[in-house]
Amino acid sequence: MNTKNSTNEKEWQEVQALSEHSMESTAIDWNHAKNRIVSGSIDRSVFVFCFDEEQKMFKPEFVNMDEKLSIIDIKWARNGKKFVSGTSSKKLYVVHEYNKVAGVNWTSKAIKAKFDSSILSA
Secondary structure (H helix, E strand, O other): EEEEOOOOOOOOEEEOOOOOOOOEEEEEEEEEEOOOEEEEEOOOOOOEEEEOOOOEEEEEEOOOOOOOEEEEEEEEEEOOOEEEEOOOOEEEEEEEEEOHHHHEEEEEEEOOOOOOOOOOOO
């Protein structure tokens, strides 16, 4: 969105739609340190959107978490190099930036703890 420094939403202009999920997005967070957006969905997918300075738009990167149920919440660490994701399958994942030279951008690890309910706040 280009808000043109206006608080009136009728004056805002859509600049880019992030539409990689096939179902409703249920979690989203923006990291100002790295200018990255992370989003999770009912379709179990997670995408990191990194801003491309040349093209002036966000580029999606798929995050493979091998999750069986929907993503409920997601939150960046302050440095923008990792995030945590809560799911409806009572799992909590920590996802961190990996070796981009090797072609793998993000790697995830499930926290081995027993939670009594879905993770509602990461």
